[in-house]
Amino acid sequence: MKQGQHVKDSDLETIMGSLLRIGVLIAATVVLIGGILYLFQHGRAEPHYHTFSGEPKDLKNIKSIFTEVFKLQSTAIIQLGVLVLIATPIARIIFSIVGFVLEKDYLYVVITFIVLGIIAFSMLSGLAG
Amino acid sequence: MSVLVLTLIILLGAFLAGLIGSLTGLGGGVIIIPLLTLVLKVDIHYAIGASLVSVIATSSGSAAAYVKEGISNIRVGMFLEIATTVGAVIGAFIAVYAETNMIAVIFGLVLVLSAALSFKKHAEIIASKPNRLAALLKLNSSYPTAAGEINYTVQHVPGGFFMMMIAGVLSGLLGIGSGALKVLAMDNIMKLPFKVSTTTSNFMIGVTAAASAGVYFERGYIDPGLAMPVMLGVLAGAFAGSKILVKAQTKSLRVVFAIVITFLAIQMIYNGLNGKI
Structure with missing residues (x-):
């Protein structure tokens, strides 16, 4: 039985590994496109990073990022790529839940749900203000 | 300095950070943040945001390669x-409420610790003592070696769990992967085989x-103008690093890297204490 479990584990991991790589590739492509556009739009401007002022509202809210992306706003395209990147490990967790269900390992289904819940809490709780 | 010049400098720095990070196993964040804050005078909150993005990129990007070796323990990882x-x-x-100079000082201290840990000798002792909690959580497993599959058991689960929580706090506070501390928890405390620890x-x-x-x-700590060159640079560097990994040279490289990191750490602590960061 132990052997069987091990084989399934490595199958799962192979799929997960490719999933992560595809996610990173998509994210990097989106960021690259946004980045080239960004240098055309803002390349000659003066940077402003010495003092922290936080990003404008339309660059930290998912809905407004999408609106700006369709206006070809380069900074919003980069943010979209960053969001895809943040989503890759989360996708891996969701995929793990499916895997553990298939293996009938309900202890780890619960454990994985806890991890997912903590991440969801960090993003949706408004902890960030 | 225009945005274009700044972007190119960060891109180059991030490439080097990703390259050296992947060769030494210390990760890119420990170089990115000093580069952005000390050299380019970027506010440390922006630097942490950009670094976190690169940490996700390198971790996810290299996971596929590690997974092929089939030695990470996904149950230990998930738990x-x-x-x-x-x-x-x-x-x-x-981090939201901490003063920037306090973050800089803590960063410097963690940097020194990480550099020191990279020199630790790793005696490969496979634990075989049964542990009730580890068995209950199905953490015990086996991994492939040249001599065939080797079974191992996991020890001191609560201690490892606590150490991991500290690693998580530092990761969230400083924008680094804190891989060195994670390995410490699994390798030293939980007695997992070293290779399993690093890949997990x-x-x-x-x-x-x-x-x-x-x-x-x-x-709003993740700025697109910084995240873009940091993420692309680190990814390209890490990819290049995985292609040129030459085992014989990593030891001397590690020595050089540890010296550089210690120097950066002193700078971060000094500037933090003087309120110049």
Whole structure:
């Protein structure tokens, strides 16, 4: 039985590994496109990073990022790529839940749900203000 | 300095950070943040946000390569991710309210610790003592070696869990992967084989960073103008590093890297104490 479990584990991991790589590739492509556009739009401007002022509202809210992306706003395209990147490990967790269900390992289904819940809490709780 | 010049400098620096990070196994964040704050005078909150993005990129990007070797322990990883994600959220929350110079001093201290840990000798002792909690959580497993499959058991689960929570806090507070601390928890405390520890740690880093990245994103600490060159540079560097990995040279490289890191750490602490960061 132990052997069987091990084989399934490595199958799962192979799929997960490719999933992560595809996610990173998509994210990097989106960021690259946004980045080239960004240098055309803002390349000659003066940077402003010495003092922290936080990003404008339309660059930290998912809905407004999408609106700006369709206006070809380069900074919003980069943010979209960053969001895809943040989503890759989360996708891996969701995929793990499916895997553990298939293996009938309900202890780890619960454990994985806890991890997912903590991440969801960090993003949706408004902890960030 | 125009945005274009700044972007090119960061791109080059991030490439080097990714390259050296992947060759030494220390990760890119430990170089990116001093580069941005000390050299380019970027506010440390922006630097942490950009670094977190690169941490997720390298962790997820290299996971596929590690997975092929089939030695990471996904149950140990998933179980300990409860600790690291809780820690990461706490760390990100502290960072929101912490003074920048305090973050700089803590960063410097963690940097010294990471450099020191990279020199630790790793005696490969396979634990075989039965452990009730580890058995209950199905953490015991086996891994392939040249001599065939070797079974190992996991020890001191609560201690490892606590250490992981600290690693998570530091990751969320400083924007680094804190891989060195994760390995310390699994290798030293839980007695996992070293190779299993490093690959499992790499698998966990992306999830930990994603937990705090959400908080940073919402707070507006992730700036596209910085995240873009940092992420692309580190990814390209890490990819190049994985292609040219030559075992014989990593030891001397590690010595050089440790010296550079210690120097950066002193700078971070000095500037932090003087309120210049």
